[in-house]
Amino acid sequence: MENEINVADRENIRQRYLRVDTSNVADVLDNLNVPNQGLAPEFTPFPADAGQLAGWAYTIRGQNTPFPMGGDADKMAACQGVSAGDITVWSGDGDGTCYFGELIAIGMKERGSVGALVDGGIRDVRWLKKQEFPVFARYRSPVQSIARWKVNGCQVPVFLRGATVKFVTVNPGDFILADEDGAIIIPHHLVVQVLEEAERLTNIEVAIRSELAQGLSLSEALKKFGHV
Structure with a gap:
């Protein structure tokens, strides 16, 4: 799908996703019988007020591999293909170390x-805040990856810890949405369909909240609008 959508449309879709919630997206995916796309609850924003994450998956994979100090050229090479609207997705074994930081x-x-989106550790949280660069990760750690954790692939399917299954597969070009409720992955072939239905549910919820504020009871609202 990534090859079928031009740059302007990609950004338009991304901006529209910023106006819907992960909860509605999760409900839509359930209705489409794609129920296991939510990520583990350990994925949280750093800093806590980082805001929403919405963009196209650019995947990076690594593993624990002892190597000499002096940098990680493979990591830098893997990042060269990142483009506008992308979210870098970091995966692989390496608990305790930091995959991603300020630089x-x-x-x-x-x-x-x-x-x-980091299935592992990050650091430089204070400086990430100053960069206004949202990051969702499983933990923070001051321990660098150099000499410990090495990138061994990019733009390949990766596996992130899931909420209802052990791992969720993330393919290059899938869509990532994360907010206060957590993070979820929308398969690339469903991105537009899920967005349109999530927007419809969002509009219904806005109408319900408006009428509740005007005195309508919850039971009356459910009778009028149905279950959402």
Whole structure:
């Protein structure tokens, strides 16, 4: 799908997703019989007020691999293909170490990336806040990846810890949405369909909240609008 959508349409879709909630997206995916796309509850925003994450998956995979100090050229090479509207998705074994920090965030931001999703550790949280670069990750750690955790692939399917299954597959070009309720992955072939239905549910919820504020009871609202 990524190859079928031009740059302007990609950004339009991304902006529209920023106006819907992960909860509605999850409900839509359930109705489409794609029920296991939510990520584990450990994925949280860093800093806590980082805001929403919405963008196209650019996947990066790594593993625990002892190697000499002096940088990680493979990690930098893997990031070269990141483009506007992308979210870098970091995966692989390496618990305890940091995969992502301030300097990578600066480089990704220069390329137009709109955030990062990290199934592992991050650091430089204070400086990420100053960069206004949203990151959702499982934990923070001051321990760098250099000499410990090495990138071994990019733009390949990766596996992130899931909410209802052990792992959720993320393919390049899938869509990522994360907010206060958590993070969810929308398969690339369903991105537009899920968005349109999530927008419909959002409009219904806005109408319900408006009428409740005007005195309509919840039972009356459910009779009028149905279950959402």
